[in-house]
Amino acid sequence: MGNIIVLVEHRRGEIRDITFEMLMKGKKLSESTGRPLNAILFGNNVGGMAEQLRSRAKRVVLIEDQKLENFNSETYQQALRNVIEGEKPFLLLIGHTAFGMDLAPSLAALLNAPLATDCIDVMVEDNRIKAIRQPYGGKVNVEVCLKPAEQSMVTVRPASFSVEEYSLDGEIIRVSSPVTGESASKRFVEYVEAAAGELDITQAPILVSVGRGIKGPENIPVVQELADSLGAVLSCSRPVVDKKWLPKDRQVGTSGKTVKPKVYIAIGISGAFQHAAGMKGSGTIIAINRDSKAPIFNIAQYGIVGDLFKIVPALKGKIKEAFG
């Protein structure tokens, strides 16, 4: 019977949260299907990580090789192909992250394995693998069924599963590296840190944050004034940075900053998961959006459904009166 396998994701010496989230889901699937839960760990000098994972999986398959020190989808693909021949996974879970998005699709094509990407849940019913995806920016859920196959793959959206305490007494299995040579067609060069911005939005007690709904750079001053009247800092979602309406150091979300202010006021932000991941730990979230079905209203405590261009000026006026 095929295993349930989680591919461990780590970067610069740290196991990433998605790994524990996938192991949590994997453990539940392992219990409901009776299939063993294994973790596969690639890297160089990562024995400590294997120890750390021993309590979270039945087996930790460890392959160490200098050529696996930094992530390279081609080297990983070569190594995984070999390991999978021995492991015969029924289901291989990989994170839907910058790591998994570079690896899973081409690996699935190579193995001729069905793949469902960016899934927020995975189920096994009568040996059929089903998954829930969230297309259209999170506005609808879709249940997909993977074609029956010996081995299947699912990439998992970060923060889809909360991690509970459990402890397995797993064993570490060292496997010799199947990587034969350096990949010539794709080479890892280096990591580059984003230039530190002038502003640190993570320290602000109140954030007034704007999204695509602000429509144009000419409308930024209105929200800046609102922020000023509250003694708050102005931040934003990704589209605002992509369009160069505000600089990158103001961006909240997966590819920007994670913030936890006392109050977060989201203006014209739909609340896609990449944004939510960066702000859902805020104390109180107030959202203003035209669309009553916007995902932001699922994480906000207070919602205002309406035209931000009417509400923001009214709010600014009242705040000046109240706190002037």
Added chain:
Amino acid sequence: MEIIVCIKRVPETADADIVIDKTGRDIEREGLVFDINEWDNYAVEEAILLKEKYGGSVTVISLGPEEANETLRKALAMGAYKAIRLTDPAFQDSDGYAIARILSRAIGPLPYDLILTGVQTEDDGYGQVGPTLAEILQIPHASIVNKIEAIENGRARVHRELEGGLDEVVDLELPAVLTIQSGINEPRYVSIMGIRRVAKIEIKVLDLHELSMKPDEAGEPGSMTVVERVFFPPTGEGAQILEGTADEIADKVISILKEKGGVA
């Protein structure tokens, strides 16, 4: 340098009311406004910037019905030289894998040094078509590219966007597939006059037969995943909605701020 860009016409749903259609397996498209997928717009711009820097030409390809011509013409107006549309009733309900396979059959016979796609689409959001296409064509790929640093000696040096503001620099042998991240450039504006100027350029149309494909290689039979049902996400408790006039709502927000925000 020959560059191919894969683009898609998608419904804009960020501000729209979504309705699930009668089949229960898709959303109702009637009444929605369509445009080029945002990530693809950045990919087209990047291709044109590369052409301006290194010479060569840009070809755009889209899989879709006749309406997809609008999207292709927009790319032509931006500076693409040729456009190809892939269409067939058998392509309906293709998943990310099947889409990549159809694209690979169209691209295979063409000359190319670089293939660009968007990181993902606004509608299906698979984020898999580019790297899958690369694997089928047996060429390298890099996904989530937010900077193309240099192209020289048959190799490309690009930045991949990782989480939390970190980039990874990779060096690839050409030809290669790059999936382009939003924000990599500032896509040029296309005027109605600009679109009119390219109205007469012929868009080459290819169907299943012309791509030498069998019906079971596309659509649902050629896909690895099948949609069973579409439903609205469970809302949980959701937000407490503040109602009233703009002024009344403002008063309510102020009392929340006083209570929760420590604003005096």
